[in-house]
Amino acid sequence: MCIGVVDPLNMWHEYFSDSSDRVVQFLFFIASTKTSTIPGISIAGANPELTLYTPTLDVEYLVFGMPRTMNVIPVTPDGLPTPALITRAILHLVRAPYMVVNVGAYRSPLVPAVMLPHAVVGGRIDVENALPESYAEKLFDDARKLGEMIAGEKSLFVVGESMPGGTTTAMAIMEVLGYRAIGRVSSSSPNNPVNLKEEVFRRAVKRFGGSIPLSNVFKAVEVFGDPLHISIAGFVAGAIERGAKVLLAGGTQMCSVLAILKRLGVDVRGRVAIGTTRWIVEDRGSDIAGLVRDIAPEVPIAYTMLSFGDAPYTGLRLYESGYVKEGVGAGGAAVIAKLKWGLSLDTIKKAIYEEYRRLLGAGYVKRD
Amino acid sequence: MCIGVVDPLNMWHEYFSDSSDRVVQFLFFIASTKTSTIPGISIAGANPELTLYTPTLDVEYLVFGMPRTMNVIPVTPDGLPTPALITRAILHLVRAPYMVVNVGAYRSPLVPAVMLPHAVVGGRIDVENALPESYAEKLFDDARKLGEMIAGEKSLFVVGESMPGGTTTAMAIMEVLGYRAIGRVSSSSPNNPVNLKEEVFRRAVKRFGGSIPLSNVFKAVEVFGDPLHISIAGFVAGAIERGAKVLLAGGTQMCSVLAILKRLGVDVRGRVAIGTTRWIVEDRGSDIAGLVRDIAPEVPIAYTMLSFGDAPYTGLRLYESGYVKEGVGAGGAAVIAKLKWGLSLDTIKKAIYEEYRRLLGAGYVKRD
Numbered sequence: 101m102c103i104g105v106v107d108p109l110n111m112w113h114e115y116f117s118d119s120s121d122r123v124v125q126f127l128f129f130i131a132s133t134k135t136s137t138i139p140g141i142s143i144a145g146a147n148p149e150l151t152l153y154t155p156t157l158d159v160e161y162l163v164f165g166m167p168r169t170m171n172v173i174p175v176t177p178d179g180l181p182t183p184a185l186i187t188r189a190i191l192h193l194v195r196a197p198y199m200v201v202n203v204g205a206y207r208s209p210l211v212p213a214v215m216l217p218h219a220v221v222g223g224r225i226d227v228e229n230a231l232p233e234s235y236a237e238k239l240f241d242d243a244r245k246l247g248e249m250i251a252g253e254k255s256l257f258v259v260g261e262s263m264p265g266g267t268t269t270a271m272a273i274m275e276v277l278g279y280r281a282i283g284r285v286s287s288s289s290p291n292n293p294v295n296l297k298e299e300v301f302r303r304a305v306k307r308f309g310g311s312i313p314l315s316n317v318f319k320a321v322e323v324f325g326d327p328l329h330i331s332i333a334g335f336v337a338g339a340i341e342r343g344a345k346v347l348l349a350g351g352t353q354m355c356s357v358l359a360i361l362k363r364l365g366v367d368v369r370g371r372v373a374i375g376t377t378r379w380i381v382e383d384r385g386s387d388i389a390g391l392v393r394d395i396a397p398e399v400p401i402a403y404t405m406l407s408f409g410d411a412p413y414t415g416l417r418l419y420e421s422g423y424v425k426e427g428v429g430a431g432g433a434a435v436i437a438k439l440k441w442g443l444s445l446d447t448i449k450k451a452i453y454e455e456y457r458r459l460l461g462a463g464y465v466k467r468d
Numbered sequence: 469m470c471i472g473v474v475d476p477l478n479m480w481h482e483y484f485s486d487s488s489d490r491v492v493q494f495l496f497f498i499a500s501t502k503t504s505t506i507p508g509i510s511i512a513g514a515n516p517e518l519t520l521y522t523p524t525l526d527v528e529y530l531v532f533g534m535p536r537t538m539n540v541i542p543v544t545p546d547g548l549p550t551p552a553l554i555t556r557a558i559l560h561l562v563r564a565p566y567m568v569v570n571v572g573a574y575r576s577p578l579v580p581a582v583m584l585p586h587a588v589v590g591g592r593i594d595v596e597n598a599l600p601e602s603y604a605e606k607l608f609d610d611a612r613k614l615g616e617m618i619a620g621e622k623s624l625f626v627v628g629e630s631m632p633g634g635t636t637t638a639m640a641i642m643e644v645l646g647y648r649a650i651g652r653v654s655s656s657s658p659n660n661p662v663n664l665k666e667e668v669f670r671r672a673v674k675r676f677g678g679s680i681p682l683s684n685v686f687k688a689v690e691v692f693g694d695p696l697h698i699s700i701a702g703f704v705a706g707a708i709e710r711g712a713k714v715l716l717a718g719g720t721q722m723c724s725v726l727a728i729l730k731r732l733g734v735d736v737r738g739r740v741a742i743g744t745t746r747w748i749v750e751d752r753g754s755d756i757a758g759l760v761r762d763i764a765p766e767v768p769i770a771y772t773m774l775s776f777g778d779a780p781y782t783g784l785r786l787y788e789s790g791y792v793k794e795g796v797g798a799g800g801a802a803v804i805a806k807l808k809w810g811l812s813l814d815t816i817k818k819a820i821y822e823e824y825r826r827l828l829g830a831g832y833v834k835r836d
Contacts, residue, residue: 252491
């Protein structure tokens with residue numbers, strides 16, 4: 101078995117029925133939120149300040165196989181490399197078209213990238229609003245227009261993301277939109293800082309002062325969110341309006357995209373699915389199945405059975421202990437690689453191990 | 469007859485044989501060159517300074533149906549609107565995916581757009597270099613990477629452009645690469661300022677001081693060119709390497725793209741064609757057929773038979789007197805609309821006339 105599907109299975113069949121003859125394109129949305137610099141919130145960077153550079157370095161590495169803005173690829177404080185290595189290995193195998201969409205990276209990546217006109221770095225939500233006034237709606241509209249522009253009726257977009265701190269802002273978005281999310285979002289750390297995430301959210305609520313939940317989706321994102329999830333939601337709205345399908349390639353963060361779409365009344369049935377990893381679905385510290393059931397039960401979750409239990413490198417074996425888990429579209433890429441191109445897990449793993457070896461050899465990864 | 473093909477016909481058949489089941493995507497490359505501000509060089513703007521804004525306003529209008537950066541759409545000093553109106557009308561009919569690629573617009577357009585990392589406004593070539601040192605190669609590499617990223621083996625890219633002053637810099641590029649181009653490039657004016665274009669080139673040669681032709685393509689573009697044509701050449705190189713085909717949707721400017729590719733040794737046979745208008749092919753003030761014959765005789769030229777002789781608006785009838793002629797992919801869009809979607813010239817014309825009426829009604833065009 102290469103792919104698992106979280107019940108109900110029939111939703112997955114409805115979603116995937118006509119997908120095999122669709123044109124698959126990968127999109128990687130990147131942004132920064134200063135929320136990631138709160139000490140302890142994110143390990144998607146060697147230290148809190150460096151998390152701001154992670155999206156930039158992730159896509160530079162994805163495109164060129166090496167970073168450009170600084171001479172490092174993103175690693176955790178323990179030296180575990182970015183999950184972009186999984187995505188890069190798969191992209192290399194399937195050679196599918198892909199693009200980067202910059203909706204607010206702290207540094208513009210030195211790669212060709214779609215720039216949204218209102219791209220902006222997100223604020224640290226415990227002490228300031230996430231976005232300037234009206235930018236939530238502007239980003240949504242920018243990205244919806246992008247979806248309308250690039251989608252064909254036969255398109256299938258695999259949408260990955262890179263934004264450290266994203267599970268915290270995703271949790272906040274879901275909560276203020278009226279969904280129970282505290283303690284249910286994932287983490288790239290095996291020690292999910294659930295209490296800290298909740299505390300950040302409580303501080304944001306106090307700073308806001310008004311009553312929650314908020315019925316105004318854009319206001320909710322402006323105060324409590326980030327530039328990323330609202331942009332992905334806008335893109336999905338525009339793309340599916342044109343007949344495209346979207347595989348949200350990510351973990352619990354993507355549930356906030358669904359929350360935004362639902363509260364805006366966008367009908368995602370049969371058009372949108374989540375593609376992720378086993379490490380997310382089996383994570384006891386979070387609850388992607390429950391979140392989707394509460395928010396959009398018509399959205400199926402497919403996940404790759406990819407396992408690194410037999411990996412020759414500690415930096416990969418530690419995935420089995422709850423490190424990293426997902427990111428930069430890794431899980432969804434593995435799902436679609438099987439479904440569209442028939443690649444076996446062995447083929448994918450071999451490519452990932454080769455890529456890891458290359459990174460070791462080039463000195464970008466120290467941990468073998 | 470809806471489409472004409474400049475001999476030899478067999479090259480067109482070789483190019484187009486497998487094109488009907490390709491996935492068509494439109495790309496609009498935009499840039500500014502300060503060469504357009506030399507009085508008399510370009511009428512692609514109400515006055516020389518405004519030509520710098522034309523690429524930005526063209527794509528804003530293309531995407532939204534109205535400008536955003538300023539409240540005007542590009543018009544000639546006589547009030548004739550941008551040929552983007554042809555392209556917009558066709559895009560609306562065929563609903564094909566499209567993107568904007570900013571390689572050096574004077575103002576970043578307020579639309580989602582791919583930005584190349586080394587995007588830069590071009591210098592006024594009679595008094596300064598076109599590009600900063602090494603930027604010709606950097607732009608080529610950026611755009612080649614973009615081609616590699618977004619091309620599938622079934623892709624057919626229709627590549628249009630907007631850059632006033634472009635025929636002058638294209639002429640200069642071809643001349644310094646060793647092709648006879650003086651007096652052979654087109655103009656959006658019925659009074660092609662051939663002497664002024666030649667004078668600008670002579671001044672650039674004098675400023676340079678070295679001997680021409682130049683064997684170093686990147687040096688040639690750095691001194692005499694612009695950011696646009698080298699970027700389109702890079703994109704073509706990357707895209708066809710991935711199995712894609714490209715329709716260069718433009719007039720004599722596109723011959724400089726072919727010149728760059730030929731001098732870099734890129735094999736374009738069966739992969740690249742030019743798609744343009746009858747107004748370009750029949751223009752007595754320029755010689756697209758001769759340029760292609762000299763530079764890349766294996767590249768076919770197809771052109772739409774679109775005529776505005778019976779148009780209800782002077783602003784369109786004047787195309788028949790040599791105004792505007794081509795731009796923003798108009799000719800290539802009409803060619804592909806027929807070949808891929810079977811649209812008749814009547815259908816296309818009706819949509820264009822409707823769009824013209826809308827622009828009159830909205831006050832963006834004064835000339836009826």
